[in-house]
Amino acid sequence: xxxxxxxxGTLVQPGGSLRLSCxxxxxxxxxxxxxxxxxxxxxxxxxxxxxxxxxxxxxxADSVKGRFTISRDNAQKSMFLQMNSLRAEDxxxxxxxxxxxxxxxxxxxxxxxxxxx
Amino acid sequence: xxxxxxxxxxSASVGDRVTITCRxxxxxxxxxxxxxxKPGGAPKILIYGASNLQSGxxxxxxxxxxxxxxxxxxxxxxxxxxASYYCQQSxxxxxxxxxxxxxxxx
Numbered sequence: 001x002x003x004x005x006x007x008x009g010t011l012v013q014p015g016g017s018l019r020l021s022c023x024x025x026x027x028x029x030x031x032x033x034x035x036x037x038x039x040x041x042x043x044x045x046x047x048x049x050x051x052x053x054x055x056x057x058x059x060x061a062d063s064v065k066g067r068f069t070i071s072r073d074n075a076q077k078s079m080f081l082q083m084n085s086l087r088a089e090d091x092x093x094x095x096x097x098x099x100x101x102x103x104x105x106x107x108x109x110x111x112x113x114x115x116x117x
Numbered sequence: 118x119x120x121x122x123x124x125x126x127x128s129a130s131v132g133d134r135v136t137i138t139c140r141x142x143x144x145x146x147x148x149x150x151x152x153x154x155k156p157g158g159a160p161k162i163l164i165y166g167a168s169n170l171q172s173g174x175x176x177x178x179x180x181x182x183x184x185x186x187x188x189x190x191x192x193x194x195x196x197x198x199x200a201s202y203y204c205q206q207s208x209x210x211x212x213x214x215x216x217x218x219x220x221x222x223x
Contacts, residue, residue, distance in 0.1 A: 050212065
């Protein structure tokens with residue numbers, strides 16, 4: 001079983017930057033495919049990024065492409081989301097989730113990002 | 118790939134049989150997953166690969182479909198089933214979700 005814990009969410013001004021982290025526990029982290037999914041207040045789920053176990057394959061949603069960068073450190077069993085040029089519409093709870101083809105089987109509890117002046 | 122769920126909201130009673138549908142804008146084979154989310158909580162996977170019950174999920178949940186049309190069925194609603202439900206395609210990036218269905222108590 002995998003446990004995921006997100007951190008780093010806070011209040012940021014528009015145009016600012018922030019890095020979110022997702023720490024994992026459990027074995028075989030190197031083979032875990034990971035994703036970031038966000039949920040704006042009162043809205044549905046939005047997938048925003050994927051990274052393969054080795055980090056060689058990365059995908060982004062159009063809404064964040066060019067502004068957000070996903071990465072991972074397998075030695076530290078961690079995944080990151082570097083977010084630049086933040087906008088009010090990026091305000092959301094950000095979840096990390098493991099999996100891909102067979103769905104997202106493990107989720108963290110989420111971390112809240114608020115973008116506001 | 119656009120995922121469209123219906124209905125957006127649904128009122129039902131304990132013991133009812135409920136069906137939620139999800140339609141993909143193009144064929145996604147069987148790469149369709151269903152999630153349940155309760156207020157203040159993270160999503161939980163119920164069904165993967167259109168019809169495979171995730172370990173630990175009650176058997177009253179079932180999924181069917183392939184190609185572009187899919188359904189999630191709850192055979193006999195229990196009080197703990199009142200929540201929001203989302204479909205998601207894992208066929209190709211971006212791994213889009215449906216807009217959600219909120220299941221409320223009648």
